Amino acid sequence: MTGRVLEGIRAVEFGQFYVGPYTSEALAYFGAEVIKVESIRRPDPTRWFGSTGGPDPKIIILTDPNKSVGFNELNLNKLSVNLDLTKPKAVELAKKIAEVSDVIVENNRPGVLDRLGLSYEAIREVKPDIIYLSASCRGSTGPERNYAGFAPIFGSLGGLSEITGYADGPPAPPIGGRTDIVCGTANAFSIITALIHREMTGKGQYIDNSDSEVISCLVWDTIMDYNLNGRIQTRRGNKDDIFAPHDCYRCKGEDDWISIAISNDEEWRAFAGAIGNPDWAKEERFQDAYLRKKNEEELDRLISQWTISHTKYEVMDILQKAGVAAVHSFSSKDFFSDPHLKERGAFTEVEHPVIGRLTVMNPPWKLSATPAEIVRHAPLFGEHNNYVFGELLGMSQEEIKALMDEQVIY
Amino acid sequence: MADKALEGVKVLEYASFVTGPYCSKLLADLGAEVIKIERPGGGDEARCRGPFLNDIPHPERSGLFLYLNTNKLGITLDPETQTGKKIFLELLKWADILIEDKPPREMEGIGLTYDKLKEINPQLIMTSITPFGQFGPYQDYKAYNLNIPHGAGGGYLTPGGSPNAEREPLKGGGFFDDHIAGLSAATVTVIAFYHRIKTGSGQHVDVSKQEALMALNRTEITNYPNMDTIATRVVGSSALGRRPPPCQNGYVQIAALLDWHWVSFKEFMGNPRWAQDTKFDTLDGRSEYGNEMNDNIEEWTRGHTKEEIFHGLQGRGVPTAMICNAAEVMSSPQYEERGFFVEVEHPEMGKVVCPRGLGILSRTPWALEHPAPLLGQHNREVYTRLLGYTREDMVRMREAGVI
Known part of the structure; x- marks a missing residue:
């Protein structure tokens, strides 16, 4: 086995919440050394977010920056140093780290790092071929550059919320970090292409990513409908324009569901056979895609009558064996008893020095030559001050101690 | 002329x-030759899906196909015929990367x-994109755009903050989830290419759409073993985004x-009496009393318009959105100013607006x-110029249904 692809690449992260941290976590999966810069005055806020756990979880604010399970999941494989960037000496140290690095990742409000003296131009002076990525809700230029937003915000601005939800219900903004991680992936993609370009030409660059633009790119077919036909698409649950059945059907159990999609007559016949060829499935009104879509409501009702008497696992098994696209709606619990994911090694464990043993999700890709992998827990707050300032920048223990006393390394 | 990050990279799709076409589009738009x-006969399935120009179905007038295949060269070929397979392998010798689904x-x-x-x-770098990956008990299982987000846990969480536990889980709108899998595949493909530049070695990249989408729900999913928490559409991870x-x-x-967002928000509402209750002053409290607050x-x-609330609150630093439909996305002055809208001239469809790209x-x-x-x-460019077939060969291959 060869080494990991990005071994030897060093990235500095001035990140917070999800987008910036996941961007550099994706690089760290491939062996990049990611140094996360935080201060006790302004740690990554995710360090403070915990959950009460249990069946009705609530957000709780932690008092120990090393106890957040969510922070661990988003900052695996990284190192952490402390710098209070409101102090000029700390900014100089950040630049020294940048000088021996290849990539900068930041997702502060546009202008924040510029004011601190850590703009792309400032870093380029000390490291001419730096690849510097800024990610923000609306991008770093334009009249709305200072507008901030988490996932539900840029998901809504980008056009996703309007088209997600029940046909008779309100828009459904993406709650949680899902679209953040999408944007983090887009950022990682841009950074890697910039690394390829640097490898070929020796030149770095500045990358300005807007989270809401990323979302719009991923729903562009619906926006295209407006451009071509003046149609404003809206919510339609799980439904499809053409095909039926195409929905989630209730199964035996509590909040258990199966998604079934049938896209041609062959699959329809296979489906009918798999459920025992009931009389209704032979009726003329269900015999081609047009008719099935036209009589969808009745079709859905009849299918539900069958699914409700089986578990979601049974339905998935019966229908997939017949060649029908049926996948149950996984709850977070289901992932850990699934034989397929077990064989593919979707999860692993890390030993966190403060929290203890934690399950984490492996990177979503399997590469035959260069593994993406999790090698360590998320860093404790300031865990690598000695390594980075001592080993990497060559400072003495006395110097480091003095800067800690001055609350520069803080 | 500007440089292209992926200039000279040769991709066979x-x-x-x-999903697969979006993956290679991301490479093509940065200069790869795809x-x-x-x-x-019919070609790509997206040719049969709308939106069609003026709602008239036509294989050369699908907006979905047009968007997902910009900057590519297109040939017809049936690799299941003997000659077709031979040509496929000739193209494979030419290629650095194969994207297949x-x-x-x-x-x-x-x-x-x-x-x-x-x-x-x-x-060769071979990126294989399938619903459940190249190995494992579900490797041959079928899954469409509907099924993947449900198999990845996103469906169970959507619509977040649902008041009704009796209703079904939902997929994301449009083909959102399929695009994400394509983006994920493109990301790992460029990583493999970077590796090839460094070492000269190719490799096989196995992309499971299920896992590509599971990655998005990583914090909710791992909260189960770590916190004994099962997030659902009703019991979410955040009371703040109820609906x-x-x-x-x-x-x-x-x-x-x-907390400072909350202070600004209260001010913008004119500090109403209910908001003065100190129980809302902390995130804990706003989570605990989320329903009352909402x-x-x-x-x-x-009592207000979405524009008033959006610009008013964002002007005070509070993360806020108006829920934008397609018309509002298209009329965004922010997008306009940043050059997000790009016109492409298509021989059958005329001028069509596409987005610039991911940043x-x-x-x-x-x-x-x-x-x-x-x-x-x-066909002619690829078969005669690149592979050296004659025009007569092409006629015969067309008659035989190979191309």
Whole structure:
């Protein structure tokens, strides 16, 4: 086995919440050394977010920056140093780290790092071929550059919320970090292409990513409908324009569901056979895609009558064996008893020095030559001050101690 | 002329519909030379899906296909015929990267496994994108755009903050989830290419759409083993986004997550009496009393327009959105100013607006230089110029249904 692809690449992260941290976590999966810069005055806020756990979880604010399970999941494989960037000496140290690095990742409000003296131009002076990525809700230029937003915000601005939800219900903004991680992936993609370009030409660059633009790119077919036909698409649950059945059907159990999609007559016949060829499935009104879509409501009702008497696992098994696209709606619990994911090694464990043993999700890709992998827990707050300032920048223990006393390394 | 990040990278695409084509589009828009293989006859499935220009179905007028296949060369080829397979292998020698989305068994059936292909091109990067990956008990399972987000846990969480536990889980709108899998595949493909630059070695990259989408729900999913928590559509991870409050002309979304956001928000509402209750002063409290807070917020939002709330609150630093539909996305002054809208001239559809790409790269910008190919548009260029067939060969191959 060869080494990991990005071994030897060093990235500095001035990140917070999800987008910036996941961007550099994706690089760290491939062996990049990611140094996360935080201060006790302004740690990554995710360090403070915990959950009460249990069946009705609530957000709780932690008092120990090393106890957040969510922070661990988003900052695996990284190192952490402390710098209070409101102090000029700390900014100089950040630049020294940048000088021996290849990539900068930041997702502060546009202008924040510029004011601190850590703009792309400032870093380029000390490291001419730096690849510097800024990610923000609306991008770093334009009249709305200072507008901030988490996932539900840029998901809504980008056009996703309007088209997600029940046909008779309100828009459904993406709650949680899902679209953040999408944007983090887009950022990682841009950074890697910039690394390829640097490898070929020796030149770095500045990358300005807007989270809401990323979302719009991923729903562009619906926006295209407006451009071509003046149609404003809206919510339609799980439904499809053409095909039926195409929905989630209730199964035996509590909040258990199966998604079934049938896209041609062959699959329809296979489906009918798999459920025992009931009389209704032979009726003329269900015999081609047009008719099935036209009589969808009745079709859905009849299918539900069958699914409700089986578990979601049974339905998935019966229908997939017949060649029908049926996948149950996984709850977070289901992932850990699934034989397929077990064989593919979707999860692993890390030993966190403060929290203890934690399950984490492996990177979503399997590469035959260069593994993406999790090698360590998320860093404790300031865990690598000695390594980075001592080993990497060559400072003495006395110097480091003095800067800690001055609350520069803080 | 600006540099192109992926100049000179040669990609063969044997994929259809959304995910595989979007993956190679992301490479093509950054300068890679992509040859897209479509089956003779109907071609890519996306050609049969709308939106169509003026709602008239036509294989050369699908907006979905046009968007997903910009900057590519298009040829027709049936690799399941003997001659077609021979040509496929000739193209494979030319390629640095193969993007394919066929079921593992189908590729094996026509003798196009990675082990076989690397004998022909040892440096090949082969990115295989399938619903459940190349191995494991579900490797041959079928899943469409609907099924993947449900198999990845996103469905179970959507719509977040649902008041009704009796209703079904939902997929994301449009083909959102299929695009994400394509983006994920493109990301790992460029990583593999970077590796090849460094070491000269190719490899097989196995992308499971299920896992690509599971990655998005990583914190909710791992909260189960770590916290004994099962997040659902009803019991979410955040009371702050319960559901978007309705306003005079649509909906908004407000995320007053941090304490100072809350202070600004209260001020903007005119410091109403209910908001003075100190129980709302902390995130703990706003989470605990989320329903009461959101009911009050809704009463206030109903009296305002979404533009007022969006610009007003963002002007005070509070993360806020108006829920934008396609028309509002298209009329965004922010997008306009940043050059997000790019016109592509298509021979059958005329001028069509596409988005610039996933961000602004200062030295290697995205460029939409060519529209999606017509079916078989580049057959002559590829078969005669690149592979050295004669025009007579082409006629015979067409008659035989190979191309």
